[in-house]
Amino acid sequence: MKNISKIGVVAALAAVLSTGVASAQEDQITIGFLPGVVDPFYQVMEIGVEAAVADLGFKLVTQIPPTWGVEVQTPILDAMVARGDIDYLVIAPTDKDQMVGPLLLALETGIKVITVDTFLGDGDYINGPVTFPISYIGSDNVEGGRISARGLAKAIGGTGKVYINSTNPNVSSVEGRAIGFNEVMDNEFPDIEVIGLDFNLDDMNTAVQQTAATLERVPDLVGVFGTNVFSAQGAGTAVVNAGLGGVVSVVAYDATQFAIEQLREGVVSLVLAQKPFDMGYMAVQFAAADAKGVTSLPRRVQTGFAIIDIENVDDPEVARFIYQVPN
Numbered sequence: 523m524k525n526i527s528k529i530g531v532v533a534a535l536a537a538v539l540s541t542g543v544a545s546a547q548e549d550q551i552t553i554g555f556l557p558g559v560v561d562p563f564y565q566v567m568e569i570g571v572e573a574a575v576a577d578l579g580f581k582l583v584t585q586i587p588p589t590w591g592v593e594v595q596t597p598i599l600d601a602m603v604a605r606g607d608i609d610y611l612v613i614a615p616t617d618k619d620q621m622v623g624p625l626l627l628a629l630e631t632g633i634k635v636i637t638v639d640t641f642l643g644d645g646d647y648i649n650g651p652v653t654f655p656i657s658y659i660g661s662d663n664v665e666g667g668r669i670s671a672r673g674l675a676k677a678i679g680g681t682g683k684v685y686i687n688s689t690n691p692n693v694s695s696v697e698g699r700a701i702g703f704n705e706v707m708d709n710e711f712p713d714i715e716v717i718g719l720d721f722n723l724d725d726m727n728t729a730v731q732q733t734a735a736t737l738e739r740v741p742d743l744v745g746v747f748g749t750n751v752f753s754a755q756g757a758g759t760a761v762v763n764a765g766l767g768g769v770v771s772v773v774a775y776d777a778t779q780f781a782i783e784q785l786r787e788g789v790v791s792l793v794l795a796q797k798p799f800d801m802g803y804m805a806v807q808f809a810a811a812d813a814k815g816v817t818s819l820p821r822r823v824q825t826g827f828a829i830i831d832i833e834n835v836d837d838p839e840v841a842r843f844i845y846q847v848p849n
């Protein structure tokens with residue numbers, strides 16, 4: 523996969539911003555926003571989308587699936603397409619292969635696609651099997667998995683058994699996190715054993731049960747990697763319920779208030795904050811740029827992380843990336 527230079531991104535955004543006041547043509551642009559599920563991560567992304575839409579004077583149609591999955595997201599997508607007024611769709615595909623077909627149908631009706639947070643195919647929109655989206659704007663999740671592994675390894679002193687709780691197969695984001703995590707554990711920490719991975723289907727209660735079962739089955743477990751909001755919250759809850767807070771260390775992907783509380787309590791040792799506001803805001807800016815005729819938009823933008831631990835959690839420059847959502 524190609525890395526996009528910062529210069530490329532800045533040039534593209536400058537092209538948008540230099541247009542000044544939104545033109546009449548831009549005013550007519552309607553953005554469809556279809557994230558993966560209701561959760562704090564996508565709520566912050568929605569705030570970013572709304573901010574950019576307001577700044578550019580666009581229209582916005584948002585539909586948020588109540589649960590994760592192709593079977594839920596596809597009919598919502600079809601209904602958005604059937605409206606006939608969406609120009610650009612900002613979507614987090616819930617499966618890297620199965621959402622290709624439904625999105626191609628949307629494309630055929632003239633809707634241009636920008637993927638955020640998750641990608642289609644292998645995410646290489648230049649040379650990969652899927653090239654029709656304008657761009658993928660999101661985290662480098664393999665790298666996020668590597669960061670998580672090093673954080674967990676440090677917390678457990680570089681030795682012992684650890685476990686991964688994740689959401690679904692074939693989702694680029696969480697799949698990448700597990701790949702990066704396993705890669706680092708295999709290559710850098712010979713005394714750490716990854717004993718397995720469970721899929722909780724994006725359900726926190728399932729994550730609690732799975733982690734509790736693993737804690738019983740593997741009494742010498744010392745660490746858990748929760749690959750997203752629900753996985754990490756479920757893992758942390760199970761560890762606390764078992765009275766193992768501070769004994770079994772949890773690394774939490776996604777900076778929810780819950781994860782931060784557990785960091786302060788010593789249950790979680792590291793929280794990886796993604797930048798969902800940036801993903802949402804930039805996706806709408808990319809739509810604006812494309813509509814203006816910009817042809818050199820980066821096909822992939824990595825939005826980066828804030829790595830939060832007990833030492834820096836109160837530093838405003840770090841704390842600003844904790845997901846703040848309206849109650």
Ligand code: T6T
Nearest residue numbers: 561563639695750751752776
């Ligand atoms: O971790 C995020 C997102 O990046 C992932 O694709 C799905 O789960 C979350 O939305 C958190 O619940």
